[in-house]
Amino acid sequence: MRHRSSTALAACALLLTGCFAPGAEPSDGRIKLAMLQPPRSGLTPFSDDAFKLSRWSTAETLVTLDAAGDARPGLATGWRRISQHAWEFTVRPGVTFHDGTALTSAAVANTLTRATTASPKPRILDGVELTAEPAGDAVVVTTAAPDPLVPQRLSSPQLAILAESAYRADGEVDPVGTGTGPFRLVAVNGTTTATLDRHDGYWGPKAAAEGIDVSFVPDGTARAAAIRSGEAHIAEAVPVSQAALLDRATITEVPMPRTNTLYLNTKTGPFRDQGLRAAAREAIDAAEIVRGVYEGRADVAQGLLGPALPWAAAGRTPLADRAEATAPAGVAITLATFSDRAELPEVASVLQQQLQDAGFTVTQVVREYAHIEEDALAGKFDAFILSRATVLDSGDPVAYVQSDFTCAGSFNIAQLCDGEVDAAVRTAAATEAGDQRRAAILAAEAAVLRTDAAIPMLHERVIQGDATSVVDSAKDPRERTLITASTRLR
Known part of the structure; x- marks a missing residue:
């Protein structure tokens, strides 16, 4: 697969011309889709790129x-x-x-x-x-x-x-032309575009659209502009700042199981001290972030799991025995996040001010996700702001808690290794589905929160842009489906 330079990608995102064919109403019935993040791992399904393959129904x-x-x-x-x-x-x-x-x-x-x-x-x-x-x-x-x-x-x-x-023998996986869905992936142009055609041999109902033309447009303003101008039929993850600029008939707002969380490095640096982690927790005013950055289009977090899981709020009890805060007294920390989600750099700026007001000295680092993930997972930052789906994988939060907060977790940005957390997660994982499992999940959530390794700030809502010509696109809180066999243009 060929990869275009980051300069070319930026130009594509900002100018749009060349990213989409002109016009919003093609006669061939192909759907033009503007996506937030380009492939990170060559579209291997063993990575988060799998959710692109799922959203394209391939x-x-x-x-x-x-x-x-x-x-x-x-x-x-x-x-x-x-x-x-x-x-x-x-x-x-x-x-x-x-x-x-x-x-x-x-x-x-x-x-x-x-x-x-x-x-x-x-x-x-x-x-x-x-x-x-x-x-x-x-x-x-x-x-x-x-x-x-x-x-x-x-x-x-x-x-x-x-x-x-x-x-392949070298362990690589190429999804081009190898799926079973109603759309066949026929071409991928690195991190810029992908092309899918209708698969007429599909085992289920034949796709209504003739194909999908995907462009990866990390710039949120450009994605919203693509809906306004007719350059795209569907745009995922419209930034909050752009939602008010779109025709109300073209946006849908869906509460989603996604939490904006501040992960604190518990293994190296100042936040090895739980008292300083507690100071960071007390410094954060999430309501200010919801009002100022998300324009009220989010919910202040009470825990890791948000209102998209109503049972979490119903079963959660207040935490006791929280650690006492230690005065920061000028302690220097590095606060990092990524630019692919338009709100996160703004969140970082608000957090930087809140933490400095509490006595920390804060240096901010912002990069594209593809260029910061490795460092975040390696524990190279003291604090990292992440927008994280909490039931993305199995529809059950245990996989998320296990991945992010256990000693062997593969996405443990907080570098947390705590015996009580691991035990609580093991119990939740072994419990049969139903009310008992939900109670065990909330016990695991409480164990994580007691460490102050992660400070949940708010729960996001997904804002999707659809041209008025689009019929039956999926509005999926889990972000697994988007274009289905029934999605079409009027």
């Missing part, structure tokens, strides 16, 4: 989730638990991959096996030892420890099933 999973987060059939027509450690999934018959090969239990087992050996491993498999074996028209998935959420795990876009031709 790669599919064995299981899907309904609006309530319950498991529903996908490429598997059904499943049953055959032992404490094993589940059997019946593979949907009559499905072909975009390369013409058949969906079989062996192909499913191949994808799942490769996911377990990928480096890094898909986030949904953090802490999970899993094997997959074909068994006639079914695949048997076995876990080392009893796992009540195996069906929900297999709904993660990071475990999308691709043809065997997608997987």
Whole structure:
């Protein structure tokens, strides 16, 4: 795949011409889509790029989730638990991959096996030892420890099933022409564009649109302008600052399970001291951020889990025994975030002032996400502002808490390793779905909050732009679906 320079990408985002073909109403019925973030990992499904493949309806999973987060059939027509450690999934018959090969239990087992050996491993498999074996028209998935959420795990876009031709000997994965969805990915131009055509051999209802023309436009003002000018039919993640400038008929605001959190480095630097972490917590006025940066289009956080999960607010109890704050007295810290989400640099500026008012000396670092993630995960900053989806992977928050806050978590920006947190997360992971699991999840949330390793500030709402010519685009709080087989232009 070819990659255009960052200069070319910036020009594309700002000028738009050359990113989209002129005109909003093409006669060929192709949907023009402006997306927030370019691919980070060559569109490998084992990374967060998987959610692009899912939102384009090109790669599919064995299981899907309904609006309530319950498991529903996908490429598997059904499943049953055959032992404490094993589940059997019946593979949907009559499905072909975009390369013409058949969906079989062996192909499913191949994808799942490769996911377990990928480096890094898909986030949904953090802490999970899993094997997959074909068994006639079914695949048997076995876990080392009893796992009540195996069906929900297999709904993660990071475990999308691709043809065997997608997987290379060097470990790279190429999703071009290897999915099963109603749209076939036919070309990717590095970090600038992607092209998908309708797949007429799809096993389900034929796609209403003839194809999708994707442009990656990190600049939020440019994405909003693309809707106003007719250069795009759909724009994801319209910045709050741009929402008021769009025709109300072209925007949708959906509460989402996404939390804007300040992660504090508990392993190195000043925030090894919990008293200083407590001082940072007390310094933050989240209501000021919601009013001033998000223009009221967000909710002040009471915990890691927000109003998109109503049971969290209903079951949460006030925390006791919080650590006492230590006066910062000029302690120098580095506060970092990324520019891909337009609000985050503004949040960083407000936080910098609030922390300085509390006595910290703050240096700010802002880069594009692709150029800052590695340093953030390596613990090179004292504090990091992250906009984080909390039920992105399985529809269940345990995967998020496990990934972000346990000793072995693969996305542990706070560098947290706390025995009580790990124990609480293990308990939640082992509890059957239902009210008891939800209570265990809230206990794990409380354990994390007591460390002050993460300070949840607000819960975001997704703002999506749709031209008035668009029919039936998905408005998905989990950001898994966007253009479906039924999405079309009038």
